[in-house]
Amino acid sequence: MDIGTTLTRFLLEEQRKFPGSTGDFTGLLADIAIAGKMICRGMSKAGLIDILGATGSSNVQGEEVQKLDVVANDTMIRALDHTGHLIGMASEEMEDIFQIPDEFPKGKYVLMYDPLDGSSNIDVNISVGTIFSILRRKSTGNKATLEDFLQPGAEQVCAGYVLYGTSTMMVYTTGTGVHGFTLDPGVGEFLLSHEDIRIPDRGDLYSINEGNARYWHKGTTDYINHLKSGAGGTSFKGRYIGSLVADFHRNLLKGGIFLYPGDTKSPDGKLRLLYEANPLAFLAEQAGGAASTGEKRILDLMPTKLHQRTPLIIGSKDNVAEAERFWAGA
Ligand code: P6P
Numbered sequence: 001m002d003i004g005t006t007l008t009r010f011l012l013e014e015q016r017k018f019p020g021s022t023g024d025f026t027g028l029l030a031d032i033a034i035a036g037k038m039i040c041r042g043m044s045k046a047g048l049i050d051i052l053g054a055t056g057s058s059n060v061q062g063e064e065v066q067k068l069d070v071v072a073n074d075t076m077i078r079a080l081d082h083t084g085h086l087i088g089m090a091s092e093e094m095e096d097i098f099q100i101p102d103e104f105p106k107g108k109y110v111l112m113y114d115p116l117d118g119s120s121n122i123d124v125n126i127s128v129g130t131i132f133s134i135l136r137r138k139s140t141g142n143k144a145t146l147e148d149f150l151q152p153g154a155e156q157v158c159a160g161y162v163l164y165g166t167s168t169m170m171v172y173t174t175g176t177g178v179h180g181f182t183l184d185p186g187v188g189e190f191l192l193s194h195e196d197i198r199i200p201d202r203g204d205l206y207s208i209n210e211g212n213a214r215y216w217h218k219g220t221t222d223y224i225n226h227l228k229s230g231a232g233g234t235s236f237k238g239r240y241i242g243s244l245v246a247d248f249h250r251n252l253l254k255g256g257i258f259l260y261p262g263d264t265k266s267p268d269g270k271l272r273l274l275y276e277a278n279p280l281a282f283l284a285e286q287a288g289g290a291a292s293t294g295e296k297r298i299l300d301l302m303p304t305k306l307h308q309r310t311p312l313i314i315g316s317k318d319n320v321a322e323a324e325r326f327w328a329g330a
Contacts, residue, residue, distance in 0.1 A: 007033055007170065007181045007190040014174070024107065025134075025158055025174055028085045032132055033170055033181075033190055035079035036162035039072045039116070039130060040183065043164050060095040060307055061272075068122050069093055072115035072130060086111055087137050088144025090306055092275060097306070099143050109157070110135050110148045112275040118243030127165035129245025133279040134158040149306060153278030153299035160279065161245050171197070171249065173286040178252075194253075199289040202318040203255020207240045207247045215263035219294065223326035244271065248280050248314065252287060257315035257323060261294055269311040273303055277312045290320040294327035 001010060011026040055067050073093040080086060081098075084105035089098040092114040100106050111134055118128040134157050139145040160172025168183040170190050180194030206227050213221065227236040239256070241247050247258050262269045271277055281291030281298035291298040291314040301310060313323050 001192060001195060003192055005192040010192055024085045024109065027083055028109065028134060029172060031079050031083050035076050036130060036170055037183065037188065038075045040164055040168045042068060042071050059093050061092065069116045069119045076113055076115050080111060085109055088148060090149050090274065091115055092272065097144055097146065108137055110137055110144055112149060114275045117245055117276065121243050126241060126243055127163060127246040128243055129164060130162040131245060131276055131279050132160055133275055149274060150303040152302055153281055156278060156282045159282040163245050163249050165246060173283050175286065178283050178287045197252060197287050199252050199284065199287040199316055200255030201316055203251060203316045204234050204236050205239050205251055205254060205256025206236050207251060207258040209240060212263055215265040217263060219327040220261045223323050226326065244276060251315045255316045257313065257319035260312045262311040268309040270309060271312045273301060273308050273310040274306060277310050280314055284314050288317065289315055290317040292320055292324055294324060
């Protein structure tokens with residue numbers, strides 16, 4: 001489709017390819033796009049009004065909650081709680097499931113999201129992002145249940161992110177490729193800029209927090225040393241922003257590997273399975289890449305808790321496969 005096609009038109013064209021479709025995705029993604037635009041507006045004014053900095057409270061993860069996290073979480077709820085597509089939501093910023101209030105129509109999907117990932121970078125003006133994942137509910141009652149959320153990532157019907165960077169982009173998949181849209185602030189619309197994104201089979205970028213090296217397992221240490229050795233004639237470049245969506249997006253477009261492995265300090269790593277690893281793994285695989293714990297495919301993991309963490313090795317398929325060989329040999 002032509003560059004510059006609006007997200008709305010692209011969604012409707014995609015919907016027409018599936019005659020039986022109900023329009024739920026079109027509505028859900030359009031509402032998420034609206035939330036993204038509202039969060040973007042909040043971000044762009046952050047320096048001007050008092051929403052920078054921390055709230056003094058911490059979230060279920062024990063992480064200090066930045067004011068914009070709260071604003072972003074509330075924005076997602078207000079944009080999506082009344083649309084009739086959802087039965088419930090789960091967020092990094094909320095300990096328990098959010099039930100769609102009884103005064104609103106209820107739908108057949110659940111939404112999981114990290115409203116503002118990388119928020120510790122907000123005050124220093126580094127790109128941050130909203131990550132989302134959609135599953136079909138399994139329960140049948142009037143309320144969402146934990147069972148609706150604790151499904152393997154392979155069951156996702158839609159996943160994506162909004163990246164608040166030098167430009168604001170929305171990238172998503174519904175299982176038929178990965179598509180990127182760039183916000184035109186003058187028009188207030190997301191316009192098609194990256195149709196059918198494919199991640200290179202192999203890249204020369206690696207992203208890992210080397211400050212954790214003293215905690216790494218042997219496989220991680222051996223793999224990173226391998227990359228630095230120039231093995232195979234590749235001069236790898238270390239690129240690590242400390243903002244998952246920004247690091248992932250760069251590697252998606254240019255090729256490479258992002259690693260937040262388990263280590264002796266944090267056996268399950270730091271990143272959350274349901275609303276960080278799973279949606280990005282769905283995107284990576286749809287773009288021709290891969291995502292694993294180092295041993296298992298991320299999308300095959302059976303979740304047991306809403307906010308559980310997982311090691312994440314994600315990016316170009318050849319790079320991920322090579323990393324897994326080091327994990328296996330360690
Ligand atoms: P570290 C941000 O807090 C985040 O959740 C991700 O966006 C990012 O990839 C990671 O943590 C950075 O963690 O331990 O390297 O600072």
